[in-house]
Amino acid sequence: MLSRRAITLFSLLLGAFAPVNADTCSEVRDNTDIDVSSRLQLSYLDEQAEYWSASCSALKPSCIIFPRSAAEVAAVFRVLNTNNEKFAVKSGGHSPNNYYASVDGGPLISTQHLDHVLLDPTTGVIDVGPGNRLDGIAKKLQGTGWTFIGGRIGNTGVGGLILGGGLSYMSAQYGWSASSAISYEVVLANGTIVTASSTSHADLFVALKGGGNNFGVVTNYKLQAHPQGDVYGGNLVFLRTPALDAKLLKAVRDFTEYNTDDKAAVIVTAERTNVNLLDSWILFLFYDGPEAPAGTFTNFTALHPLTNTLRTRTYADLMALSNWVVLKGFQVQIGTETIPLPSAAHADEVLLDGIHAHWRNVTGGGGTLLVPGIVASIAYQPFPRRIAQAARDRGRDLIDVDADADRVIIELNYAFLLPSDYDRMDATMQATYGGIRERVGGWQAEGKLEDVYLPVFMNYGFYRQDYWGRLKEASRVFAREVAERVDPGGLFRDRTGGWKP
Structure with a gap:
């Protein structure tokens, strides 16, 4: 038998x-x-x-x-x-x-059942399955003295995060989440299983850092973890006023340029909803240590937040705390733009009177705030040149950001209740990031912003944004060549979604 x-x-x-x-x-x-x-x-x-x-x-x-x-x-x-x-x-x-x-x-x-987390406690090398979410990894590593360089929201899946690059609270220290990859176990389109590393299938190894789902299914991520104990972090919540807008945008600009402590990170988010017409700022502050040195976050904490949840906590606790941002049952659209950091002389013109005013005009006009259940947000995320340098120090990736300028990554979110509003909010999202990009181009032409490389960050990209077109030509060509070599029949190119090189 x-x-x-x-x-x-x-x-x-x-x-x-x-x-x-x-x-x-x-x-x-x-x-x-x-x-x-x-x-x-x-x-x-x-x-x-x-x-x-x-x-x-x-x-x-x-x-x-x-x-x-x-x-x-x-x-x-x-x-x-x-x-x-x-x-x-x-x-x-x-x-x-x-x-x-x-x-x-x-x-x-x-990949739900591929949820292993296997740590070598001596070297800090971990094998992680794509079925894990960041809060789950943090919980499994709690008490080991090691941490995974993941994203900022605990409910995020590890697979999409790393294949898109992955921006972390610890990126100024260690680069992208993908920068910590030692090797990938990959199932190719024809069912072959290979290991991609710096010494085996080296081109595929690079392509998987910012290349998305174009090359195979990663079934194991071998990553270098980094030492970590308790951290300091939480949220500041403010009710919005025009004067506060100016102060917070100046604070995030100054933090991007002047902060020299790579253990510190911030995300500064404005949010509008039609629930009680709430108009607020919500800040995420993080320090990779049990206490932040005096003065690290003073520009933010001195503005008298309505709520302050900053305290010493475990990293696992911080990851779990972040999951309130996931709105179950809502239609969600996320888009992004990357901008050069404006100089102090042009900060108000670019950030306050330009980008933020544009976002408020789009969200406040055209009936956007009348859309049932609408939650609109814009998040300003410092991307100092030290992040780019930390990534470069750890090997090549497709994002290939130059360490010659400070930048800000802007994340745009629209959440709403009714599927019937999807097309309307699709157009609103395009108007939002399109208006930012148009303004940045104008300021660059006028010499008010540096003319630097501004890729679209994949993890925040809206499906209509040209991810590959915003990368460097060498990265696009390289990714296309690798995809054609490992998937000559175009199974991933033609039969599943995502940005295609």
């Missing part, structure tokens, strides 16, 4: 001659031991609910496949090679762009 393994192999070989309308869900369910969930099963419903945007949850995959190893992921891709179905691969589902980690009518491959 043939073993189940032999039957599975025989079935997959026969699949090579199957018609192009073969059903991945049925093939995997009937011929392997891999977990497959259909639309009426609880595991399907639970996984579909785990998206940041309800627009992604509304898409209905034909089934959800839950592999538990690289070998099982490889088996799924050997089946996908026998048909022409659209598919998606999901880590945490934090990208709100439809079809990037979601699919309608084709199989969804969930």
Whole structure:
């Protein structure tokens, strides 16, 4: 009698001659031991609910496949090679762009069960599966004295974060999240499993740092963790006034240029909702140590916040604390722009009277604040040249930011309740980031801003933004060549979402 393994192999070989309308869900369910969930099963419903945007949850995959190893992921891709179905691969589902980690009518491959975190306590090297979220990793590492250089919101999935680069509270010390990668275990489009590192498949190793989902499915991230004990952090909340706008924007500009302590980080966010017409500022402050040295955050704390939750806490606690920003059941759109840091002489013209006034005009005009459930926010995130240098010191990546200028990464968010408002808010998002980019170009032409390289940060990118077009030409060409080499049939290019080189 043939073993189940032999039957599975025989079935997959026969699949090579199957018609192009073969059903991945049925093939995997009937011929392997891999977990497959259909639309009426609880595991399907639970996984579909785990998206940041309800627009992604509304898409209905034909089934959800839950592999538990690289070998099982490889088996799924050997089946996908026998048909022409659209598919998606999901880590945490934090990208709100439809079809990037979601699919309608084709199989969804969930990495939920690839959730291992294996630490070498001597070297700090960790093996991390893409099924982890940042708060889960922080909790598993709590008490070890080591930390993963992740993002700022605990609910973020590790897969999408690292493949997009990953901006961290600790980026001034260690670069991108991807900068800590030692190697990747990757399932290629044809079902081959390879290890990409600086010495093996070295081009693929570079392409996976900022290249997104174009080259394969990473089933293990081998990362260098860094020493860490308790941290100092939390939120400051202010009710908005025009005078406060000016003071906070000056404070974030000055922090970007003058802060010399790489353990300190801030995110300065303005938020408007139609719930009680709330108009506020919410700040995220972080220091990689149990106490921030005197004066580190004085420009922010001295402005008399309504709420101040800053205190010494564990990093795991800080990651869990951040999850309030995830609004379950809302349609979510995220966009971004990168701007040169304005000089002190032009700070008000650029930040206050320019970018922030534009954002307030867009969100306050055209009935945007009348959209049911609307929450509009703009986040100013310092990107000092030290972050770029820290990334460069740790190896090549596709983002390739020059360490010759200070910048600010701006994140734009719109959350709202009704799917019927999606197209309207799509146009609003385009007007928001488009207006910022137009203004920056004008100030550069007038000599009021430096003419420097301004990539779109993938982790915040709106699907209509030209991610690859905003990278350097050498990075685009390199990524295209790597993609054509590891996926010559274009399976990832043609059959799943995301920005394509």
